[in-house]
Amino acid sequence: MAPAARPVPVDYAPVQYAGGGEGSENEEQQLVEMARTDPAAFAVLYERYFDRIYNFAYRRTRTRHLAEDITSSTFERAFRMLDRFEWRGGGFKAWLFRIASNELADHYRRQGRSQSDRGQAALGQLYSASSEDDLERIDWGEEQVRLLLAAIDLLHGRYAEAISLRYLSGLSHEEAAAVMGIPKPVMAVTLSRALKALKKAMDKLMDEGPQ
Amino acid sequence: MSGVQDLKQQLERLGGEPVPPARPEFRAELLARILETKRETAPSGATGLRVVAGPDGGERVAMVPAPRPVRPDDELQRRRRTRVLAQAAAAVSIAAAAAGVLGVVSLVDNGQAPVGVAGAGTEAELASGESLTHVVIKPSGELEAEGGGPAEMDDGVATMTCEETTGSTMVFYDTSERGYYCPPDEVVRVQVDDNAIVSVIGAPSAPARHIKLLLDEPQYVDGSADPLTWSWERYSGRRFDRYELRRYAEGTDPEAAEVVATIDDVKQTTFREAALPAATSIYYVAVIAPDGSESGRSGEFKVSISVERS
Numbered sequence: 001m002a003p004a005a006r007p008v009p010v011d012y013a014p015v016q017y018a019g020g021g022e023g024s025e026n027e028e029q030q031l032v033e034m035a036r037t038d039p040a041a042f043a044v045l046y047e048r049y050f051d052r053i054y055n056f057a058y059r060r061t062r063t064r065h066l067a068e069d070i071t072s073s074t075f076e077r078a079f080r081m082l083d084r085f086e087w088r089g090g091g092f093k094a095w096l097f098r099i100a101s102n103e104l105a106d107h108y109r110r111q112g113r114s115q116s117d118r119g120q121a122a123l124g125q126l127y128s129a130s131s132e133d134d135l136e137r138i139d140w141g142e143e144q145v146r147l148l149l150a151a152i153d154l155l156h157g158r159y160a161e162a163i164s165l166r167y168l169s170g171l172s173h174e175e176a177a178a179v180m181g182i183p184k185p186v187m188a189v190t191l192s193r194a195l196k197a198l199k200k201a202m203d204k205l206m207d208e209g210p211q
Numbered sequence: 212m213s214g215v216q217d218l219k220q221q222l223e224r225l226g227g228e229p230v231p232p233a234r235p236e237f238r239a240e241l242l243a244r245i246l247e248t249k250r251e252t253a254p255s256g257a258t259g260l261r262v263v264a265g266p267d268g269g270e271r272v273a274m275v276p277a278p279r280p281v282r283p284d285d286e287l288q289r290r291r292r293t294r295v296l297a298q299a300a301a302a303v304s305i306a307a308a309a310a311g312v313l314g315v316v317s318l319v320d321n322g323q324a325p326v327g328v329a330g331a332g333t334e335a336e337l338a339s340g341e342s343l344t345h346v347v348i349k350p351s352g353e354l355e356a357e358g359g360g361p362a363e364m365d366d367g368v369a370t371m372t373c374e375e376t377t378g379s380t381m382v383f384y385d386t387s388e389r390g391y392y393c394p395p396d397e398v399v400r401v402q403v404d405d406n407a408i409v410s411v412i413g414a415p416s417a418p419a420r421h422i423k424l425l426l427d428e429p430q431y432v433d434g435s436a437d438p439l440t441w442s443w444e445r446y447s448g449r450r451f452d453r454y455e456l457r458r459y460a461e462g463t464d465p466e467a468a469e470v471v472a473t474i475d476d477v478k479q480t481t482f483r484e485a486a487l488p489a490a491t492s493i494y495y496v497a498v499i500a501p502d503g504s505e506s507g508r509s510g511e512f513k514v515s516i517s518v519e520r521s
Contacts, residue, residue: 167222
């Protein structure tokens with residue numbers, strides 16, 4: 001005869017959280033509240049947003065180890081500061097992307113010199129092709145992307161943030177505006193000006209050529 | 212196709228490209244590290260859910276069915292906010308009088324998603340929702356702005372009546388992307404210069420108020436004696452690390468403003484500056500949160516020394 005099931009004290013009742021995709025705002029709000037004291041709830045949020053944050057960081061840095069660094073510091077910071085998080089426009093996702101965006105900005109501030117290095121490296125590849133073999137070896141698409149990212153690095157922080165959030169994070173216009181804490185029309189104006197500034201930066205990089 | 216549109220398409224393609232997945236071990240290790248941190252730092256009296264040792268020696272999530280206690284500072288914050296708002300209302304008339312005497316323009320940030328317009332000598336940007344449309348301002352003619360109605364322009368100064376349409380409040384945007392709240396039925400005069408800067412030169416007669424930001428505009432500027440002194444409403448939110456008093460020269464990029472002073476004490480809401488700027492300068496106070504982002508920003512005010520100090 002099978003032994004009788006042992007009663008499970010309420011303290012040890014398994015708790016199931018919905019994982020996978022993004023839940024409703026209410027569900028996520030409850031999850032965040034639980035995560036303030038419960039690591040299991042935070043783990044659900046982590047799994048929910050890990051790829052999005054990592055992809056954002058990778059698209060911006062184009063380097064796996066940097067993307068991992070940014071992702072690490074974003075989640076570690078979010079975890080440490082969760083008690084201070086207040087639910088507002090955009091919710092937890094906007095807050096998380098704001099942290100990631102700040103981490104990226106900090107990284108590029110600390111690595112100020114490498115901003116121009118990155119542009120120079122990309123330009124060096126493009127300009128140093130002296131033979132047909134060289135030309136064939138160059139991945140023009142990749143170099144163009146690196147040049148584009150280097151030009152973003154040259155922009156004023158607010159413009160770089162607007163472009164990164166809107167185009168490289170997978171966020172909608174409204175979500176990106178929420179992350180930046182500005183109304184949608186202001187976001188439209190900011191993006192419009194950021195794109196113009198980016199065009200100028202690209203032209204400047206190309207005109208100057210490798211140094 | 213313009214270069215800008217090309218760039219936009221490149222960015223959209225880049226944003227849609229697949230990304231090499233993160234290393235699974237990195238993903239798992241990071242989560243483990245975070246959860247480990249939590250166990251070390253979780254308060255012993257935490258309520259809600261927590262990880263505890265299970266009956267089989269493993270770990271289980273435990274439910275602690277206790278309501279979240281009211282934090283002592285919640286009530287304090289509410290009372291403080293109420294008091295600050297009352298003080299702000301009382302100070303408005305003083306602020307308006309001081310600004311009028313000195314010719315200081317107090318501009319008010321907005322927190323709404325309205326119809327906005329920024330003008331240049333011949334061209335302006337009209338932002339509505341997510342779209343951005345360029346419209347034309349004729350220096351000697353009318354300014355047609357959605358929600359703003361016609362405006363008369365004389366000698367570079369446009370006078371227009373603010374209107375409220377379909378729940379949107381009209382807001383002017385200058386080329387630095389700041390919006391200035393324009394209360395319905397108030398008449399404002401704006402000046403459009405060659406640098407596409409819109410200056411509100413006739414402040415609305417009714418006090419505009421912040422919608423989202425808890426900071427109020429600077430409340431007075433005392434130009435009667437050196438140095439310049441001004442104050443602002445104390446920040447009452449929770450995301451405070453410091454105030455930064457910033458200054459930039461008129462016509463330059465506000466985001467590249469110089470930090471004139473950093474104040475760590477949330478209660479210190481006045482500042483005196485002995486080193487007066489040589490040219491027309493614009494000041495504002497930013498509230499910086501512990502994570503380095505901005506929690507709020509005051510309205511701006513312009514100090515034109517030539518008027519009062521020559």
